[in-house]
Amino acid sequence: MAEIVLPPSIRDVEPVRSVRTPAQLDYEFTAGDATTRFLNGIVNKRIIGQQAPGGRVYVPPRGADPELGQPTPIDVEVAQVGTVTSFCVVNLQFYGSVMEIPYVSALILLDGADLSIMHLIQEIPADQVRIGMRVEAVWRDDADIEPTFESVRYFRPTGEPDDVNVRIPGEGHGTGLGSWVGGVAPTEAVIRNPRTGQGGTTEGGDA
Amino acid sequence: MGKQRVAVVGIGQTKHQATRGDVSMAGLVREAALRALADAQMTWADIDAAVVGKAPDFFEGVMMPELFLADALGCTGKPLFRVHTAGSVGGSTAIVAAQLVQAGIHERVLTVAFEKQSESEAMWALSLPIPFTPPLHAGAGGYFAPHVRSYIRRAKAPDHIGILVALKDRQNGLKNPYAHLHEHDISFDSIKDSLMLWDPIRYAETCPSSDGACALVLGSERVADAAAADGRKPAWIQGTAMRSEPTLSAERDTVLPLGGALCAADVYRQAGITNPRKDVDCVEMYVPFSWFEPMWLENLGFAEPGEGWKLTEAGVTALDGDLPVNMSGGVLCTNPIGASGMLRFAEAAMQVRGTAGDHQVDGARRAVGHAYGGGSQFFAMWVVGADKP
Amino acid sequence: MRDVAIISFAQTPMRRRVDELNEVEMLMPAVHGALAQVDMTIDDIGFTCSGSTDYLAGMAFSFVSTLDAVGPWPPIQESHVEMDGAWALYEAWVKLQLGEIDTALVYAYAKSSPGDLPMVLTRQLDPITMGPLWPDSVSIAALQARALLDTGRVTEGDLAEVAVRSRRDALANPNAQLAWDRGLDDHLAEDYLVAPLRRSDCPPITDGAAAIVWAAGDEARSKVDRPAWIRGIDHRIEPIHLGLRDLTVSESTRIAAEKAGVADGPVDVAEIHAPFTHQELILRQAMGLGGSTAINPSGGALCANPMMTAGLVRLGEVANRISAGTADRGVAHATSGPCLQQNLVCVLEGDN
Numbered sequence: 001m002a003e004i005v006l007p008p009s010i011r012d013v014e015p016v017r018s019v020r021t022p023a024q025l026d027y028e029f030t031a032g033d034a035t036t037r038f039l040n041g042i043v044n045k046r047i048i049g050q051q052a053p054g055g056r057v058y059v060p061p062r063g064a065d066p067e068l069g070q071p072t073p074i075d076v077e078v079a080q081v082g083t084v085t086s087f088c089v090v091n092l093q094f095y096g097s098v099m100e101i102p103y104v105s106a107l108i109l110l111d112g113a114d115l116s117i118m119h120l121i122q123e124i125p126a127d128q129v130r131i132g133m134r135v136e137a138v139w140r141d142d143a144d145i146e147p148t149f150e151s152v153r154y155f156r157p158t159g160e161p162d163d164v165n166v167r168i169p170g171e172g173h174g175t176g177l178g179s180w181v182g183g184v185a186p187t188e189a190v191i192r193n194p195r196t197g198q199g200g201t202t203e204g205g206d207a
Numbered sequence: 208m209g210k211q212r213v214a215v216v217g218i219g220q221t222k223h224q225a226t227r228g229d230v231s232m233a234g235l236v237r238e239a240a241l242r243a244l245a246d247a248q249m250t251w252a253d254i255d256a257a258v259v260g261k262a263p264d265f266f267e268g269v270m271m272p273e274l275f276l277a278d279a280l281g282c283t284g285k286p287l288f289r290v291h292t293a294g295s296v297g298g299s300t301a302i303v304a305a306q307l308v309q310a311g312i313h314e315r316v317l318t319v320a321f322e323k324q325s326e327s328e329a330m331w332a333l334s335l336p337i338p339f340t341p342p343l344h345a346g347a348g349g350y351f352a353p354h355v356r357s358y359i360r361r362a363k364a365p366d367h368i369g370i371l372v373a374l375k376d377r378q379n380g381l382k383n384p385y386a387h388l389h390e391h392d393i394s395f396d397s398i399k400d401s402l403m404l405w406d407p408i409r410y411a412e413t414c415p416s417s418d419g420a421c422a423l424v425l426g427s428e429r430v431a432d433a434a435a436a437d438g439r440k441p442a443w444i445q446g447t448a449m450r451s452e453p454t455l456s457a458e459r460d461t462v463l464p465l466g467g468a469l470c471a472a473d474v475y476r477q478a479g480i481t482n483p484r485k486d487v488d489c490v491e492m493y494v495p496f497s498w499f500e501p502m503w504l505e506n507l508g509f510a511e512p513g514e515g516w517k518l519t520e521a522g523v524t525a526l527d528g529d530l531p532v533n534m535s536g537g538v539l540c541t542n543p544i545g546a547s548g549m550l551r552f553a554e555a556a557m558q559v560r561g562t563a564g565d566h567q568v569d570g571a572r573r574a575v576g577h578a579y580g581g582g583s584q585f586f587a588m589w590v591v592g593a594d595k596p
Numbered sequence: 597m598r599d600v601a602i603i604s605f606a607q608t609p610m611r612r613r614v615d616e617l618n619e620v621e622m623l624m625p626a627v628h629g630a631l632a633q634v635d636m637t638i639d640d641i642g643f644t645c646s647g648s649t650d651y652l653a654g655m656a657f658s659f660v661s662t663l664d665a666v667g668p669w670p671p672i673q674e675s676h677v678e679m680d681g682a683w684a685l686y687e688a689w690v691k692l693q694l695g696e697i698d699t700a701l702v703y704a705y706a707k708s709s710p711g712d713l714p715m716v717l718t719r720q721l722d723p724i725t726m727g728p729l730w731p732d733s734v735s736i737a738a739l740q741a742r743a744l745l746d747t748g749r750v751t752e753g754d755l756a757e758v759a760v761r762s763r764r765d766a767l768a769n770p771n772a773q774l775a776w777d778r779g780l781d782d783h784l785a786e787d788y789l790v791a792p793l794r795r796s797d798c799p800p801i802t803d804g805a806a807a808i809v810w811a812a813g814d815e816a817r818s819k820v821d822r823p824a825w826i827r828g829i830d831h832r833i834e835p836i837h838l839g840l841r842d843l844t845v846s847e848s849t850r851i852a853a854e855k856a857g858v859a860d861g862p863v864d865v866a867e868i869h870a871p872f873t874h875q876e877l878i879l880r881q882a883m884g885l886g887g888s889t890a891i892n893p894s895g896g897a898l899c900a901n902p903m904m905t906a907g908l909v910r911l912g913e914v915a916n917r918i919s920a921g922t923a924d925r926g927v928a929h930a931t932s933g934p935c936l937q938q939n940l941v942c943v944l945e946g947d948n
Contacts, residue, residue: 177460
């Protein structure tokens with residue numbers, strides 16, 4: 001590489017090693033169709049999932065059934081109780097968080113929904129939370145309900161017996177969808193193609 | 208014309224560390240690229256095209272940064288391509304670059320992947336307050352920890368497996384001069400005693416956040432043959448594959464994703480691998496949290512379902528084991544996100560070229576590089592070998 | 597190279613603001629339309645590739661959820677570029693050359709409306725020397741227009757002709773955002789927005805999406821009567837710094853056009869991705885496009901400029917005209933970066 005020769009005027013000047021350039025961009029988001037319908041349910045303290053014709057119930061809905069690749073025009077109210085399908089115990093004051101440590105962040109499959117939501121579990125010691133536990137939504141006071149999923153403050157145990165048969169995605173397929181049994185690779189046919197109806201070596205975990 | 212042969216003929220990477228304040232973004236990518244060019248005994252003028260990969264642009268505060276890096280990468284008047292497939296991007300970028308040679312379009316392609324997370328606030332970049340989206344209460348670890356718990360439950364794995372992986376990878380990293388973390392005092396107990404951040408994931412079982420870059424020079428059969436004749440062994444690419452599946456679908460398995468297994472099956476078929484456990488000499492896989500080693504061992508066909516952790520426990524995946532995994536120290540030692548996938552691919556290539564230094568696996572002739580991204584829904588893999596396919 | 601053709605193209609109506617839909621909702625009609633036109637589903641597609649950028653969406657990994665539009669289940673072979681969809685199309689073309697798959701789906705989308713686009717685009721510039729100055733994208737284009745006018749090769753009247761012709765042609769394009777029939781005098785009577793550019797020299801800000809289906813050889817022939825075959829495709833880049841290149845020419849476009857073989861035959865139609873009027877003049881010269889070529893019959897980017905998508909739309913517009921039989925040989929062009937920094941040129945042809 002060629003040697004860099006500085007002009008005499010800056011030869012003894014301390015070099016600039018970094019610059020700080022704050023940047024701010026403002027965005028004005030709109031919710032879109034599916035989320036608007038969902039949030040309209042929330043302000044009425046109802047949890048509205050959505051589905052495509054022949055598809056599964058997604059909550060919160062994002063506008064497309066990700067398996068079918070089709071819009072989800074059908075509103076389906078789901079229950080405000082569900083089952084913990086997995087969770088973690090957080091011992092870190094996460095950036096921007098105001099939670100008391102430790103707290104539990106869980107995947108919860110609401111009755112009537114086909115996909116777990118992620119939400120907080122409270123009113124139970126963290127070390128007593130378990131997969132299969134039944135939980136219910138706890139809402140903010142009516143005056144504080146806003147069009148946000150945070151209007152559900154957290155979930156708490158219902159006291160019902162655990163649902164030991166809760167459907168955990170993948171586990172309905174025995175050893176898991178992407179596992180090699182006997183050293184044999186799985187194929188696309190291990191699952192039911194939602195468009196053609198073909199494939200599916202088991203009931204797809206719906207059992 | 209069909210598919211042409213392609214090989215890795217040059218490899219370079221930066222020293223990775225939390226903050227590379229001594230170089231600009233351009234300086235960082237050039238450090239890796241110049242090393243790859245030197246390794247290939249080429250200059251910028253020899254390169255036909257470049258393919259750049261990195262993860263979200265918010266990390267550096269520059270939109271499509273390959274545009275302003277074009278001249279730093281010697282691309283004036285040449286084709287420059289930019290890939291972004293989330294965390295798998297380093298792998299998919301190398302694959303796109305390889306395909307430019309396989310398609311017969313170019314003979315010598317430079318591919319570079321990087322991340323300079325210190326340029327911006329990484330946590331900020333991933334935590335932009337987006338209205339209407341459900342709150343993520345605990346960050347990336349909070350997303351993956353429940354899936355790790357599902358694995359432990361499903362495989363009936365004992366608690367110490369995650370510790371063993373972290374210990375092995377950090378010890379391997381000590382042999383890698385480019386690795387970010389060099390923890391000389393690491394021990395089983397120090398990992399066990401580290402804070403349980405996202406139970407079941409401990410602090411010492413998570414990856415760091417790094418500045419770093421990786422670069423490869425990919426050459427046609429003619430270019431690679433010439434390198435071999437000159438005593439510089441090429442790493443022949445015997446197969447490449449990518450798969451994607453939905454982020455949030457009702458049926459997908461987040462522990463053993465179908466896409467990951469299909470990606471592996473595809474790349475093995477191309478490479479003529481019928482028994483991955485026997486036919487592969489070493490594996491460099493994307494393990495940002497230690498528990499992902501046993502999960503990927505099962506997902507990539509190296510272990511029967513529920514048995515991946517037993518390979519780890521038995522020392523099979525150690526550097527001197529029967530199937531060494533993450534010889535470089537892996538993502539647990541070095542994690543410039545956009546480059547992390549390419550570093551896996553590069554380590555696999557170094558192994559079959561015999562240039563891995565202190566972390567070389569004796570006699571490695573065929574190696575697998577693996578990357579994943581998103582919430583385990585994007586996959587990229589390649590198989591490289593000392594032998595021409 | 598292997599014979600590969602565009603066999604289907606669909607786009608959403610281009611609008612200033614698509615407030616009522618999120619990105620995946622906006623994208624679905626384009627993806628589903630492109631597939632339905634050739635009676636295909638995602639199950640018939642060998643490879644999927646998309647183009648978009650996080651800075652327009654204002655969130656990281658924004659492309660992840662839009663993949664839901666295609667229904668990637670069972671898992672698919674898929675990739676994404678942080679570039680205009682024209683480059684996603686290029687990646688798919690490379691993949692098709694390997695001979696392992698026969699079909700590909702390419703899509704692109706952008707909602708520019710949530711942010712302040714001219715300010716968002718400043719984040720593309722060199723973060724040390726240019727970005728901190730926040731030079732908006734219209735002002736940067738105006739620098740280029742001034743440099744071009746100062747050469748004496750073109751006049752403001754030439755710029756006006758481009759604007760007038762484009763908006764008039766767009767009257768026949770149902771997806772165009774801006775379309776009208778006004779005279780040169782009307783244009784020249786406008787005040788400058790950023791001199792020497794008038795508002796009508798500039799593109800609109802657009803929300804929209806587009807999708808294309810690729811097929812190789814017999815697969816293409818079995819699907820449509822007249823596939824739009826790719827005869828050449830190439831892309832090149834230049835330094836971003838405005839002082840390091842002659843802004844009044846486009847050297848990267850010239851090289852790409854030469855490599856793509858633009859001059860190897862007559863060009864019936866050209867769709868040029870020129871967001872600003874003066875850029876069309878620079879690009880026509882760089883590609884050597886003369887009097888017998890119909891330029892931007894769709895109205896071009898002056899009538900709808902969805903970021904990351906407008907380049908892919910150019911390819912689709914040319915392919916549509918070849919498939920419809922109104923053109924035999926055409927050129928499509930896409931650009932990226934400030935002042936035509938990066939350019940892609942593609943030559944398409946129909947069977948005779």
